[in-house]
Amino acid sequence: MQTTQSVFMVRPSGFAANQETRHSNFFQKDAVNHEDHAVGALAAFNGYVDALTQAGIEVTVIEDTGGQETPDALFPNNWIALLADGSLYTFPMEANNRRRERREDIIAQLANDFKVERQIDLSAYELTGRFLEGTGSLILDHVHKLAYACLSSRSSPDVGREFEHHSGYRIIWFDAADRLERPIYHTNVMLSVGAQYAVVCLASIRDQAQKSVLIATLKRSGKTVIDVSFAQMEAFACNVLELRAKDGHPVYAMSTRAWASFTPQQQALIGGYARLALGPIDIIEDLGGGGARCMLAEIFLPKKLSLA
Template sequence: MITRDPHAFFEHARDLTPDFGSAIARAAFLVAPDGFARAEQSAGDNRYMAQAQAFDAGRAGAQHRALHQALSQVLPTVCFAGDPETPDALFPNNVFATARSAGAAPRYLVGRMRHPVRQREAARSDIRRFFEDVLGYEEVDLSQQPHPCELTGAMVIDRSRGLGYAGLSERCDERGAALMHRAFGLRATLLFDLAQGEYHTNVVLAVLAGRAALVSPAGFADPAVAAAIAGFYGSRGIVLDAAEQAAFAANAIALSTYTLWMSAGASRALRDETRQALASAGFAVATVELDAIEAAGGSLRCCVGEVF
Protein backbone atom coordinates (compact mmCIF):
# COMPACT_ATOMS: atom_id res chain seq x y z
CA MET A 1 0.00 0.00 0.00
CA ILE A 2 1.16 3.52 -0.90
CA THR A 3 -1.33 6.22 0.01
CA ARG A 4 -1.88 9.83 1.02
CA ASP A 5 -4.90 8.81 3.10
CA PRO A 6 -3.91 8.55 6.79
CA HIS A 7 -7.19 6.85 7.70
CA ALA A 8 -6.73 4.07 5.14
CA PHE A 9 -3.04 3.74 6.00
CA PHE A 10 -3.57 3.30 9.73
CA GLU A 11 -6.57 1.02 9.28
CA HIS A 12 -4.19 -1.24 7.36
CA ALA A 13 -1.27 -0.69 9.77
CA ARG A 14 -3.31 -1.72 12.82
CA ASP A 15 -3.69 -5.18 11.35
CA LEU A 16 0.05 -5.64 10.91
CA THR A 17 2.10 -7.52 13.47
CA PRO A 18 5.55 -6.23 14.45
CA ASP A 19 7.32 -9.14 12.78
CA PHE A 20 8.67 -7.46 9.65
CA GLY A 21 12.23 -7.30 10.92
CA SER A 22 14.45 -6.05 13.69
CA ALA A 23 13.35 -2.69 15.06
CA ILE A 24 16.95 -1.62 15.68
CA ALA A 25 20.11 -1.84 13.60
CA ARG A 26 22.81 -4.42 14.28
CA ALA A 27 25.63 -2.03 13.33
CA ALA A 28 26.13 1.55 12.20
CA PHE A 29 28.33 3.45 9.78
CA LEU A 30 29.53 7.03 9.73
CA VAL A 31 31.48 9.23 7.31
CA ALA A 32 34.06 11.58 8.79
CA PRO A 33 33.58 15.35 8.27
CA ASP A 34 36.87 15.79 6.39
CA GLY A 35 36.78 19.13 4.58
CA PHE A 36 33.81 20.23 6.70
CA ALA A 37 32.38 23.38 5.12
CA ARG A 38 29.13 24.97 4.01
CA ALA A 39 27.75 23.34 0.84
CA GLU A 40 26.05 26.20 -0.96
CA GLN A 41 23.87 23.94 -3.12
CA SER A 42 22.47 22.17 -0.06
CA ALA A 43 21.97 25.48 1.72
CA GLY A 44 19.46 26.48 -0.95
CA ASP A 45 16.75 24.28 0.60
CA ASN A 46 18.08 23.60 4.10
CA ARG A 47 17.00 26.39 6.43
CA TYR A 48 18.80 24.79 9.36
CA MET A 49 22.24 25.43 7.83
CA ALA A 50 24.38 28.19 9.32
CA GLN A 51 26.36 30.80 7.45
CA ALA A 52 29.88 29.87 6.34
CA GLN A 53 31.60 31.82 9.14
CA ALA A 54 29.84 29.63 11.73
CA PHE A 55 31.52 26.45 10.47
CA ASP A 56 34.34 25.17 12.68
CA ALA A 57 35.99 22.19 11.00
CA GLY A 58 38.22 21.32 13.94
CA ARG A 59 35.39 21.31 16.46
CA ALA A 60 33.15 19.36 14.07
CA GLY A 61 35.85 16.73 13.63
CA ALA A 62 36.34 16.36 17.37
CA GLN A 63 32.61 16.06 17.98
CA HIS A 64 32.27 13.47 15.23
CA ARG A 65 35.07 11.40 16.78
CA ALA A 66 33.28 11.62 20.13
CA LEU A 67 30.09 10.41 18.45
CA HIS A 68 31.96 7.47 16.92
CA GLN A 69 33.46 6.56 20.28
CA ALA A 70 30.11 6.79 22.05
CA LEU A 71 28.19 4.70 19.52
CA SER A 72 30.95 2.08 19.48
CA GLN A 73 30.12 1.32 23.10
CA VAL A 74 26.62 0.29 21.99
CA LEU A 75 27.03 -1.45 18.64
CA PRO A 76 29.75 -2.03 16.00
CA THR A 77 30.30 1.32 14.28
CA VAL A 78 32.42 1.79 11.14
CA CYS A 79 33.63 5.23 10.06
CA PHE A 80 34.61 5.89 6.45
CA ALA A 81 36.94 8.70 5.46
CA GLY A 82 35.41 11.94 4.26
CA ASP A 83 36.28 13.97 1.16
CA PRO A 84 36.55 17.78 0.87
CA GLU A 85 34.75 17.49 -2.47
CA THR A 86 31.67 16.16 -0.66
CA PRO A 87 31.20 18.45 2.37
CA ASP A 88 27.78 16.97 3.25
CA ALA A 89 29.05 13.39 3.33
CA LEU A 90 29.00 13.28 7.14
CA PHE A 91 25.23 12.73 6.69
CA PRO A 92 25.45 9.34 4.89
CA ASN A 93 21.99 8.03 5.77
CA ASN A 94 20.55 10.11 2.92
CA VAL A 95 22.74 8.34 0.35
CA PHE A 96 23.19 4.79 1.65
CA ALA A 97 20.77 2.60 3.58
CA THR A 98 20.19 -1.09 4.24
CA ALA A 99 17.19 -3.38 4.45
CA ARG A 100 16.71 -6.84 5.90
CA SER A 101 13.23 -8.29 6.15
CA ALA A 102 11.82 -11.76 6.65
CA GLY A 103 12.13 -13.90 3.55
CA ALA A 104 14.32 -11.44 1.61
CA ALA A 105 18.06 -11.21 1.09
CA PRO A 106 19.77 -8.30 2.87
CA ARG A 107 20.37 -5.40 0.52
CA TYR A 108 21.85 -1.95 0.43
CA LEU A 109 20.25 1.04 -1.25
CA VAL A 110 21.89 3.97 -2.98
CA GLY A 111 19.68 7.04 -3.10
CA ARG A 112 19.11 9.70 -5.72
CA MET A 113 20.24 13.00 -4.22
CA ARG A 114 18.77 16.29 -5.37
CA HIS A 115 21.97 18.35 -5.47
CA PRO A 116 25.02 17.49 -7.63
CA VAL A 117 27.37 18.05 -4.67
CA ARG A 118 25.62 15.17 -2.91
CA GLN A 119 25.24 13.01 -6.00
CA ARG A 120 29.03 12.61 -5.91
CA GLU A 121 28.69 10.67 -2.66
CA ALA A 122 26.64 7.96 -4.34
CA ALA A 123 29.60 7.09 -6.58
CA ARG A 124 31.86 6.07 -3.68
CA SER A 125 33.21 2.66 -4.54
CA ASP A 126 34.61 1.98 -1.05
CA ILE A 127 31.20 2.19 0.63
CA ARG A 128 29.55 0.22 -2.15
CA ARG A 129 32.24 -2.49 -1.95
CA PHE A 130 31.92 -2.65 1.83
CA PHE A 131 28.26 -3.55 1.55
CA GLU A 132 28.56 -5.75 -1.51
CA ASP A 133 31.94 -7.49 -1.15
CA VAL A 134 32.41 -7.52 2.62
CA LEU A 135 28.84 -7.91 3.89
CA GLY A 136 27.48 -9.68 0.80
CA TYR A 137 24.44 -7.42 0.44
CA GLU A 138 22.59 -7.10 -2.83
CA GLU A 139 22.64 -3.65 -4.43
CA VAL A 140 19.57 -1.57 -5.22
CA ASP A 141 20.86 1.50 -7.02
CA LEU A 142 18.35 4.34 -7.32
CA SER A 143 20.99 7.01 -7.93
CA GLN A 144 20.77 7.07 -11.73
CA GLN A 145 17.01 7.55 -12.13
CA PRO A 146 15.61 11.12 -12.20
CA HIS A 147 13.35 11.15 -9.12
CA PRO A 148 14.85 12.47 -5.85
CA CYS A 149 14.69 9.94 -3.02
CA GLU A 150 17.03 10.79 -0.19
CA LEU A 151 16.49 7.52 1.69
CA THR A 152 16.13 7.70 5.47
CA GLY A 153 16.33 11.46 5.44
CA ALA A 154 13.14 11.62 3.37
CA MET A 155 11.53 8.41 4.66
CA VAL A 156 11.26 7.50 8.33
CA ILE A 157 10.71 3.76 8.73
CA ASP A 158 9.04 1.68 11.41
CA ARG A 159 11.24 -1.34 10.81
CA SER A 160 9.32 -3.69 13.08
CA ARG A 161 6.07 -3.26 11.13
CA GLY A 162 7.43 -2.46 7.67
CA LEU A 163 5.85 1.00 7.58
CA GLY A 164 7.26 4.02 5.78
CA TYR A 165 6.50 7.69 6.44
CA ALA A 166 7.58 9.66 3.37
CA GLY A 167 7.59 13.44 3.61
CA LEU A 168 7.56 15.04 0.18
CA SER A 169 9.72 18.05 -0.66
CA GLU A 170 12.39 18.95 -3.21
CA ARG A 171 14.39 16.06 -1.72
CA CYS A 172 11.74 13.39 -2.39
CA ASP A 173 8.87 13.33 -4.89
CA GLU A 174 6.01 10.82 -5.11
CA ARG A 175 7.77 8.62 -7.64
CA GLY A 176 10.94 8.65 -5.57
CA ALA A 177 8.94 7.61 -2.50
CA ALA A 178 7.39 4.74 -4.46
CA LEU A 179 10.85 3.59 -5.55
CA MET A 180 12.02 3.60 -1.93
CA HIS A 181 8.88 1.76 -0.81
CA ARG A 182 9.71 -1.02 -3.25
CA ALA A 183 13.45 -1.03 -2.53
CA PHE A 184 12.97 -1.26 1.25
CA GLY A 185 10.28 -3.91 0.65
CA LEU A 186 7.80 -2.11 2.91
CA ARG A 187 4.27 -3.26 3.64
CA ALA A 188 2.78 0.25 3.54
CA THR A 189 3.96 3.82 3.01
CA LEU A 190 2.16 7.02 3.95
CA LEU A 191 2.86 10.02 1.70
CA PHE A 192 2.45 13.56 2.99
CA ASP A 193 3.79 17.03 2.25
CA LEU A 194 6.30 18.59 4.58
CA ALA A 195 5.70 22.15 5.70
CA GLN A 196 7.12 24.92 3.55
CA GLY A 197 10.84 25.21 4.22
CA GLU A 198 11.32 21.68 5.57
CA TYR A 199 13.73 19.51 3.64
CA HIS A 200 13.75 16.10 5.35
CA THR A 201 11.24 14.03 7.28
CA ASN A 202 13.81 12.96 9.87
CA VAL A 203 14.01 16.44 11.34
CA VAL A 204 10.27 16.41 12.12
CA LEU A 205 9.65 12.72 12.89
CA ALA A 206 11.44 9.80 14.53
CA VAL A 207 10.14 6.27 15.11
CA LEU A 208 11.93 4.77 18.11
CA ALA A 209 12.50 1.01 18.06
CA GLY A 210 8.96 0.52 16.76
CA ARG A 211 7.58 1.42 20.20
CA ALA A 212 7.30 5.19 20.18
CA ALA A 213 7.48 8.24 17.95
CA LEU A 214 8.63 11.83 18.25
CA VAL A 215 6.42 14.02 16.07
CA SER A 216 6.62 17.76 15.38
CA PRO A 217 3.33 19.01 13.84
CA ALA A 218 5.01 22.28 12.79
CA GLY A 219 7.03 20.31 10.24
CA PHE A 220 3.98 18.94 8.41
CA ALA A 221 1.99 20.83 5.79
CA ASP A 222 -1.12 19.28 7.36
CA PRO A 223 -0.81 18.97 11.16
CA ALA A 224 -3.62 16.39 11.08
CA VAL A 225 -1.19 13.93 9.49
CA ALA A 226 1.23 14.47 12.37
CA ALA A 227 -1.62 13.90 14.83
CA ALA A 228 -2.56 10.66 13.08
CA ILE A 229 1.01 9.37 13.27
CA ALA A 230 1.32 10.28 16.94
CA GLY A 231 -2.08 8.70 17.61
CA PHE A 232 -1.00 5.41 16.07
CA TYR A 233 1.66 5.05 18.78
CA GLY A 234 -0.84 5.94 21.51
CA SER A 235 0.65 7.32 24.72
CA ARG A 236 4.08 6.81 23.17
CA GLY A 237 3.30 9.17 20.31
CA ILE A 238 5.18 12.15 21.74
CA VAL A 239 4.38 15.56 20.27
CA LEU A 240 7.24 18.06 20.08
CA ASP A 241 6.81 21.81 19.99
CA ALA A 242 8.49 24.09 17.44
CA ALA A 243 11.38 24.95 19.77
CA GLU A 244 12.20 21.28 20.33
CA GLN A 245 12.10 20.67 16.59
CA ALA A 246 14.37 23.65 15.91
CA ALA A 247 16.92 22.14 18.32
CA PHE A 248 16.82 18.83 16.36
CA ALA A 249 14.95 16.86 19.03
CA ALA A 250 13.17 14.87 16.29
CA ASN A 251 16.52 14.04 14.68
CA ALA A 252 16.96 11.19 17.14
CA ILE A 253 17.50 7.47 16.83
CA ALA A 254 17.12 4.37 19.00
CA LEU A 255 20.18 2.17 18.55
CA SER A 256 19.20 -0.21 21.32
CA THR A 257 15.84 -1.23 22.68
CA TYR A 258 15.83 1.18 25.60
CA THR A 259 18.27 3.96 24.67
CA LEU A 260 17.48 6.98 22.52
CA TRP A 261 20.32 9.06 21.07
CA MET A 262 20.12 12.77 20.27
CA SER A 263 22.47 15.72 20.35
CA ALA A 264 23.19 17.40 23.67
CA GLY A 265 21.61 20.58 22.32
CA ALA A 266 18.44 18.71 21.44
CA SER A 267 18.32 17.17 24.90
CA ARG A 268 18.69 20.56 26.57
CA ALA A 269 15.69 21.81 24.58
CA LEU A 270 13.34 19.05 25.77
CA ARG A 271 10.41 20.13 27.89
CA ASP A 272 9.82 18.30 31.15
CA GLU A 273 6.71 16.63 29.72
CA THR A 274 8.71 15.32 26.77
CA ARG A 275 11.33 13.84 29.08
CA GLN A 276 8.64 12.24 31.19
CA ALA A 277 6.94 10.77 28.11
CA LEU A 278 10.22 9.28 26.90
CA ALA A 279 10.86 7.78 30.32
CA SER A 280 7.35 6.35 30.39
CA ALA A 281 8.04 4.75 27.01
CA GLY A 282 11.11 3.09 28.55
CA PHE A 283 13.81 5.22 26.95
CA ALA A 284 16.93 6.63 28.53
CA VAL A 285 18.35 9.58 26.60
CA ALA A 286 22.02 9.44 25.61
CA THR A 287 23.67 12.51 24.13
CA VAL A 288 26.76 13.79 22.35
CA GLU A 289 27.60 17.47 21.89
CA LEU A 290 27.17 18.21 18.18
CA ASP A 291 26.65 21.96 17.90
CA ALA A 292 29.46 22.35 15.35
CA ILE A 293 28.02 19.59 13.16
CA GLU A 294 24.52 21.06 13.47
CA ALA A 295 25.81 24.16 11.67
CA ALA A 296 25.66 21.98 8.54
CA GLY A 297 21.90 21.57 8.89
CA GLY A 298 21.65 18.11 10.40
CA SER A 299 22.18 16.42 13.73
CA LEU A 300 22.85 13.04 15.29
CA ARG A 301 20.40 10.87 13.37
CA CYS A 302 21.59 12.38 10.08
CA CYS A 303 25.14 11.24 10.89
CA VAL A 304 24.17 7.62 11.48
CA GLY A 305 23.75 5.05 8.73
CA GLU A 306 22.09 1.86 9.93
CA VAL A 307 23.14 -1.68 9.06
CA PHE A 308 20.23 -4.12 9.32
Protein backbone atom coordinates in the same frame (compact mmCIF):
# COMPACT_ATOMS: atom_id res chain seq x y z
CA MET B 1 12.98 -5.48 14.22
CA GLN B 2 12.70 -1.69 14.43
CA THR B 3 16.15 -0.96 15.83
CA THR B 4 19.71 -2.10 15.19
CA GLN B 5 22.89 -2.18 17.23
CA SER B 6 25.10 -1.49 14.21
CA VAL B 7 25.72 1.75 12.31
CA PHE B 8 28.34 3.18 10.03
CA MET B 9 29.57 6.77 10.01
CA VAL B 10 31.82 8.76 7.71
CA ARG B 11 34.53 10.77 9.45
CA PRO B 12 34.66 14.19 7.73
CA SER B 13 37.86 15.45 6.14
CA GLY B 14 36.65 18.83 4.88
CA PHE B 15 33.38 19.72 6.59
CA ALA B 16 31.89 23.11 5.71
CA ALA B 17 28.53 24.70 5.05
CA ASN B 18 27.33 23.25 1.74
CA GLN B 19 26.38 26.15 -0.50
CA GLU B 20 24.62 23.80 -2.96
CA THR B 21 22.00 22.80 -0.37
CA ARG B 22 21.20 26.16 1.23
CA HIS B 23 18.27 26.88 -1.11
CA SER B 24 16.23 24.02 0.39
CA ASN B 25 17.82 23.41 3.81
CA PHE B 26 16.67 26.27 6.01
CA PHE B 27 18.17 24.59 9.08
CA GLN B 28 21.60 25.68 7.85
CA LYS B 29 22.91 28.78 9.57
CA ASP B 30 25.58 31.28 8.60
CA ALA B 31 29.07 30.65 9.95
CA VAL B 32 29.17 32.53 13.25
CA ASN B 33 31.65 31.65 16.02
CA HIS B 34 32.88 28.62 14.07
CA GLU B 35 36.28 29.78 12.85
CA ASP B 36 37.81 26.40 11.95
CA HIS B 37 34.87 24.41 10.68
CA ALA B 38 36.74 21.26 9.68
CA VAL B 39 38.65 20.91 12.94
CA GLY B 40 35.59 21.63 15.08
CA ALA B 41 33.40 19.20 13.15
CA LEU B 42 36.04 16.47 13.40
CA ALA B 43 36.25 16.87 17.17
CA ALA B 44 32.45 16.81 17.46
CA PHE B 45 32.28 13.72 15.24
CA ASN B 46 34.87 11.81 17.25
CA GLY B 47 33.15 12.68 20.52
CA TYR B 48 29.83 11.45 19.18
CA VAL B 49 31.40 8.15 18.06
CA ASP B 50 32.76 7.71 21.59
CA ALA B 51 29.33 8.39 23.12
CA LEU B 52 27.69 5.80 20.87
CA THR B 53 30.37 3.20 21.59
CA GLN B 54 30.11 3.76 25.34
CA ALA B 55 26.34 3.27 25.08
CA GLY B 56 26.88 -0.16 23.53
CA ILE B 57 26.44 0.61 19.83
CA GLU B 58 28.66 -1.05 17.24
CA VAL B 59 30.08 1.77 15.11
CA THR B 60 31.99 1.27 11.85
CA VAL B 61 33.86 4.46 10.99
CA ILE B 62 34.79 5.03 7.35
CA GLU B 63 37.14 7.83 6.37
CA ASP B 64 36.00 10.55 3.99
CA THR B 65 38.06 10.80 0.82
CA GLY B 66 39.88 14.11 0.81
CA GLY B 67 39.88 16.44 -2.17
CA GLN B 68 36.43 15.43 -3.44
CA GLU B 69 34.64 18.56 -2.19
CA THR B 70 31.97 16.62 -0.30
CA PRO B 71 31.18 18.89 2.66
CA ASP B 72 28.18 16.76 3.70
CA ALA B 73 29.95 13.40 3.56
CA LEU B 74 29.32 12.89 7.28
CA PHE B 75 25.57 12.47 6.50
CA PRO B 76 25.70 9.04 4.75
CA ASN B 77 22.12 8.03 5.57
CA ASN B 78 20.93 10.17 2.67
CA TRP B 79 22.54 8.10 -0.08
CA ILE B 80 22.36 4.54 1.26
CA ALA B 81 20.00 2.27 3.20
CA LEU B 82 20.81 -1.26 4.38
CA LEU B 83 17.69 -3.29 5.21
CA ALA B 84 17.18 -6.55 7.08
CA ASP B 85 16.04 -8.46 3.99
CA GLY B 86 19.55 -8.10 2.57
CA SER B 87 18.72 -5.14 0.34
CA LEU B 88 21.17 -2.31 -0.23
CA TYR B 89 19.58 0.82 -1.69
CA THR B 90 21.40 3.79 -3.19
CA PHE B 91 19.37 6.95 -3.67
CA PRO B 92 19.19 9.98 -5.99
CA MET B 93 20.55 13.16 -4.43
CA GLU B 94 19.54 16.71 -5.30
CA ALA B 95 22.87 18.54 -4.88
CA ASN B 96 25.57 17.72 -7.42
CA ASN B 97 28.34 17.64 -4.83
CA ARG B 98 26.34 15.24 -2.65
CA ARG B 99 26.21 12.69 -5.47
CA ARG B 100 29.95 12.22 -5.03
CA GLU B 101 29.25 10.82 -1.54
CA ARG B 102 28.09 7.54 -3.14
CA ARG B 103 31.22 5.42 -3.00
CA GLU B 104 31.72 1.96 -4.44
CA ASP B 105 34.47 1.25 -1.92
CA ILE B 106 32.01 1.78 0.95
CA ILE B 107 29.51 -0.53 -0.72
CA ALA B 108 32.26 -3.14 -1.25
CA GLN B 109 33.36 -2.91 2.39
CA LEU B 110 29.80 -3.37 3.62
CA ALA B 111 29.27 -6.31 1.23
CA ASN B 112 32.44 -7.90 2.57
CA ASP B 113 31.25 -7.72 6.17
CA PHE B 114 27.50 -8.17 5.75
CA LYS B 115 25.19 -10.30 3.60
CA VAL B 116 23.96 -8.22 0.67
CA GLU B 117 21.37 -10.20 -1.28
CA ARG B 118 20.49 -7.50 -3.81
CA GLN B 119 21.38 -3.94 -4.71
CA ILE B 120 18.74 -1.47 -5.86
CA ASP B 121 20.19 1.68 -7.39
CA LEU B 122 17.64 4.49 -7.73
CA SER B 123 20.20 7.17 -8.57
CA ALA B 124 19.26 7.32 -12.27
CA TYR B 125 16.30 9.48 -11.26
CA GLU B 126 18.82 12.31 -10.91
CA LEU B 127 18.81 12.53 -14.71
CA THR B 128 15.18 13.63 -14.63
CA GLY B 129 15.44 15.88 -11.59
CA ARG B 130 13.67 13.58 -9.15
CA PHE B 131 15.17 12.69 -5.80
CA LEU B 132 14.64 10.61 -2.67
CA GLU B 133 17.36 11.09 -0.09
CA GLY B 134 17.39 7.85 1.85
CA THR B 135 16.36 7.88 5.48
CA GLY B 136 16.46 11.63 5.42
CA SER B 137 13.40 11.52 3.17
CA LEU B 138 11.95 8.25 4.49
CA ILE B 139 11.26 7.49 8.14
CA LEU B 140 10.92 3.71 8.21
CA ASP B 141 8.72 1.63 10.49
CA HIS B 142 10.34 -1.73 9.77
CA VAL B 143 7.93 -3.79 11.85
CA HIS B 144 4.82 -2.54 10.05
CA LYS B 145 6.50 -1.97 6.65
CA LEU B 146 5.51 1.69 6.69
CA ALA B 147 7.43 4.79 5.66
CA TYR B 148 6.65 8.42 6.41
CA ALA B 149 7.75 11.21 4.08
CA CYS B 150 7.18 14.94 3.79
CA LEU B 151 7.05 16.35 0.29
CA SER B 152 9.96 18.55 -0.75
CA SER B 153 12.31 19.12 -3.66
CA ARG B 154 14.40 16.26 -2.25
CA SER B 155 11.56 13.75 -1.84
CA SER B 156 9.73 12.74 -5.01
CA PRO B 157 6.65 10.50 -4.95
CA ASP B 158 7.78 9.04 -8.31
CA VAL B 159 10.95 7.68 -6.74
CA GLY B 160 8.93 6.77 -3.66
CA ARG B 161 6.69 4.54 -5.75
CA GLU B 162 9.69 2.62 -7.04
CA PHE B 163 11.00 2.24 -3.49
CA GLU B 164 7.58 0.89 -2.48
CA HIS B 165 7.68 -1.57 -5.38
CA HIS B 166 11.09 -2.96 -4.44
CA SER B 167 10.78 -2.85 -0.65
CA GLY B 168 7.12 -3.63 0.08
CA TYR B 169 6.89 -0.59 2.36
CA ARG B 170 3.91 1.75 2.06
CA ILE B 171 4.70 5.46 2.18
CA ILE B 172 2.51 7.93 4.05
CA TRP B 173 3.03 11.31 2.34
CA PHE B 174 2.27 14.73 3.81
CA ASP B 175 3.31 18.38 3.59
CA ALA B 176 5.45 19.86 6.35
CA ALA B 177 6.74 23.41 6.72
CA ASP B 178 8.77 25.40 9.22
CA ARG B 179 7.44 28.34 11.23
CA LEU B 180 7.96 30.62 8.19
CA GLU B 181 5.91 28.21 6.04
CA ARG B 182 8.92 27.04 4.05
CA PRO B 183 8.92 23.34 3.07
CA ILE B 184 10.97 21.13 5.38
CA TYR B 185 13.73 19.57 3.32
CA HIS B 186 13.99 16.19 5.09
CA THR B 187 11.40 14.28 7.06
CA ASN B 188 13.96 13.26 9.68
CA VAL B 189 14.21 16.80 11.05
CA MET B 190 10.50 16.82 11.95
CA LEU B 191 9.79 13.12 12.70
CA SER B 192 11.50 10.17 14.35
CA VAL B 193 9.87 6.76 14.74
CA GLY B 194 11.30 4.29 17.24
CA ALA B 195 10.07 1.02 18.69
CA GLN B 196 7.83 2.75 21.23
CA TYR B 197 7.88 6.52 20.62
CA ALA B 198 7.34 8.86 17.68
CA VAL B 199 8.86 12.30 18.17
CA VAL B 200 7.14 14.73 15.82
CA CYS B 201 6.54 18.43 15.31
CA LEU B 202 2.82 18.30 14.56
CA ALA B 203 2.65 22.09 14.18
CA SER B 204 4.69 21.73 10.99
CA ILE B 205 1.77 19.91 9.30
CA ARG B 206 -0.86 22.53 8.50
CA ASP B 207 -3.25 20.25 6.61
CA GLN B 208 -5.57 18.83 9.27
CA ALA B 209 -6.52 15.77 7.21
CA GLN B 210 -2.87 14.86 6.66
CA LYS B 211 -2.12 15.43 10.33
CA SER B 212 -5.01 13.20 11.39
CA VAL B 213 -3.85 10.40 9.08
CA LEU B 214 -0.29 10.64 10.44
CA ILE B 215 -1.38 10.57 14.08
CA ALA B 216 -3.83 7.73 13.50
CA THR B 217 -1.24 5.65 11.63
CA LEU B 218 1.38 6.18 14.32
CA LYS B 219 -1.02 5.26 17.10
CA ARG B 220 -2.40 2.25 15.21
CA SER B 221 1.15 0.94 14.90
CA GLY B 222 1.58 1.21 18.66
CA LYS B 223 3.59 4.44 18.91
CA THR B 224 3.25 6.95 21.72
CA VAL B 225 3.41 10.40 20.13
CA ILE B 226 5.77 12.96 21.67
CA ASP B 227 4.73 16.28 20.13
CA VAL B 228 7.41 18.98 20.05
CA SER B 229 7.27 22.68 19.23
CA PHE B 230 8.88 24.57 16.36
CA ALA B 231 11.60 25.75 18.75
CA GLN B 232 12.35 22.16 19.77
CA MET B 233 12.37 21.01 16.14
CA GLU B 234 14.84 23.79 15.34
CA ALA B 235 17.02 22.40 18.13
CA PHE B 236 16.94 19.02 16.32
CA ALA B 237 14.67 17.32 18.88
CA CYS B 238 13.16 15.21 16.07
CA ASN B 239 16.53 14.40 14.51
CA VAL B 240 17.08 11.54 16.94
CA LEU B 241 17.38 7.81 16.41
CA GLU B 242 16.51 4.84 18.58
CA LEU B 243 19.13 2.11 18.45
CA ARG B 244 19.67 -1.09 20.41
CA ALA B 245 22.78 -1.74 22.49
CA LYS B 246 24.66 -5.02 22.35
CA ASP B 247 23.00 -6.00 25.63
CA GLY B 248 19.57 -5.38 24.09
CA HIS B 249 18.86 -2.13 25.94
CA PRO B 250 17.23 0.70 23.95
CA VAL B 251 19.54 3.62 23.17
CA TYR B 252 18.47 7.06 21.96
CA ALA B 253 21.16 8.83 19.94
CA MET B 254 20.88 12.61 19.77
CA SER B 255 22.80 15.82 20.27
CA THR B 256 23.16 17.49 23.64
CA ARG B 257 21.27 20.45 22.14
CA ALA B 258 18.34 18.22 21.18
CA TRP B 259 18.24 16.59 24.62
CA ALA B 260 18.30 19.97 26.38
CA SER B 261 15.32 21.13 24.29
CA PHE B 262 12.98 18.41 25.59
CA THR B 263 10.70 19.35 28.48
CA PRO B 264 11.33 17.65 31.85
CA GLN B 265 8.28 15.44 31.22
CA GLN B 266 9.56 14.42 27.79
CA GLN B 267 13.02 13.77 29.19
CA ALA B 268 11.48 11.56 31.86
CA LEU B 269 9.66 9.52 29.20
CA ILE B 270 12.69 9.03 26.97
CA GLY B 271 15.28 8.77 29.74
CA GLY B 272 13.17 6.28 31.66
CA TYR B 273 12.92 4.08 28.59
CA ALA B 274 16.34 4.27 26.94
CA ARG B 275 20.02 4.81 27.54
CA LEU B 276 21.24 8.09 26.02
CA ALA B 277 24.11 8.61 23.58
CA LEU B 278 24.66 12.37 23.56
CA GLY B 279 27.19 14.52 21.75
CA PRO B 280 27.76 18.28 21.49
CA ILE B 281 27.64 18.64 17.71
CA ASP B 282 26.46 22.26 17.44
CA ILE B 283 28.90 23.11 14.66
CA ILE B 284 27.55 20.25 12.51
CA GLU B 285 23.95 21.16 13.21
CA ASP B 286 24.53 24.87 12.56
CA LEU B 287 26.53 24.68 9.35
CA GLY B 288 25.31 21.34 8.01
CA GLY B 289 21.65 21.81 8.86
CA GLY B 290 21.51 18.18 9.99
CA GLY B 291 21.97 16.55 13.36
CA ALA B 292 22.78 13.35 15.17
CA ARG B 293 20.39 11.12 13.28
CA CYS B 294 21.69 12.36 9.91
CA MET B 295 25.18 11.14 10.81
CA LEU B 296 24.05 7.54 11.32
CA ALA B 297 23.56 4.99 8.56
CA GLU B 298 21.84 2.03 10.19
CA ILE B 299 23.02 -1.46 9.27
CA PHE B 300 20.18 -3.98 9.37
CA LEU B 301 21.96 -6.40 7.03
CA PRO B 302 22.76 -9.82 8.51
CA LYS B 303 26.42 -10.10 9.48
CA LYS B 304 28.63 -12.61 7.70
CA LEU B 305 29.96 -15.35 9.93
CA SER B 306 33.69 -15.17 10.60
CA LEU B 307 35.73 -18.13 9.34
CA ALA B 308 38.33 -17.59 12.05
